[in-house]
Amino acid sequence: KQEVTQIPAALSVPEGENLVLNCSFTDSAIYNLQWFRQDPGKGLTSLLLIQSSQREQTSGRLNASLDKSSGRSTLYIAASQPGDSATYLCAVGDNYGQNFVFGPGTRLSVLP
Amino acid sequence: EAGVAQSPRYKIIEKRQSVAFWCNPISGHATLYWYQQILGQGPKLLIQFQNNGVVDDSQLPKDRFSAERLKGVDSTLKIQPAKLEDSAVYLCASSSPRDRGKGYTFGSGTRLTVV
Numbered sequence: 001k002q003e004v005t006q007i008p009a010a011l012s013v014p015e016g017e018n019l020v021l022n023c024s025f026t027d028s029a030i031y032n033l034q035w036f037r038q039d040p041g042k043g044l045t046s047l048l049l050i051q052s053s054q055r056e057q058t059s060g061r062l063n064a065s066l067d068k069s070s071g072r073s074t075l076y077i078a079a080s081q082p083g084d085s086a087t088y089l090c091a092v093g094d095n096y097g098q099n100f101v102f103g104p105g106t107r108l109s110v111l112p
Numbered sequence: 113e114a115g116v117a118q119s120p121r122y123k124i125i126e127k128r129q130s131v132a133f134w135c136n137p138i139s140g141h142a143t144l145y146w147y148q149q150i151l152g153q154g155p156k157l158l159i160q161f162q163n164n165g166v167v168d169d170s171q172l173p174k175d176r177f178s179a180e181r182l183k184g185v186d187s188t189l190k191i192q193p194a195k196l197e198d199s200a201v202y203l204c205a206s207s208s209p210r211d212r213g214k215g216y217t218f219g220s221g222t223r224l225t226v227v
Contacts, residue, residue, distance in 0.1 A: 004154070032215065034215040034216065036218075041201075041223065042220060042221070043118075043203060043218045043219055043220040043221045044155070044203065044205075044216075044218040045218075046215060046216070046217070046218075049215040089154055089155075091154075091215075091216070093215065099157070099160060099168065100157075100215075100216060101157075102147075102154035102155045102156070103154050104152075104153055104154045105153075105154055
């Protein structure tokens with residue numbers, strides 16, 4: 001059974017810092033991995049999707065990497081802003097890409 | 113492309129009452145999911161539909177939760193009777209097997225408070 005963990009559980013940084021969020025999964029037989037952002041009381045917004053054959057994906061100040069063999073993904077946020085404050089969740093897609101298992105999330109606070 | 117629609121946005125009920133949530137997925141998305149997200153935790157899959165058939169409901173508390181997806185489009189999730197521990201955000205998501213590399217699209221969720 002796939003299990004997904006995220007470290008750290010919470011992170012507080014000053015504005016402008018570069019930061020890395022970590023996601024680990026136990027079963028490397030994945031189809032893809034998706035990073036989401038969740039604002040308090042809101043639904044999930046997709047940030048980046050990495051296919052199992054890819055090593056990384058970039059969107060603006062965000063870069064997600066995937067090391068399937070070691071069961072790890074990282075989300076890199078460059079030049080953080082207060083508007084980046086949210087919970088970041090990673091979700092691992094099973095071998096059919098039709099069922100995702102979520103991690104518990106990392107709660108990020110970017111201080112002005 | 114319209115997103116995944118959910119209603120109501122918020123619901124407060126007393127324990128032992130019943131409640132129903134509605135979801136309208138993205139047009140053409142055959143796969144629909146209901147997730148439960150308890151405060152401070154990641155979403156947990158309750159049930160997955162492929163068209164109007166159930167693919168996975170292994171984590172659905174079937175003594176009190178039920179879900180249906182008539183005609184393979186809209187879906188409703190019902191809780192009867194509700195317990196205090198059912199307080200959570202209920203998220204609906206959809207995807208297309210033809211676009212399985214594109215991941216999920218989520219609705220805004222329904223926040224349920226059981227008092």
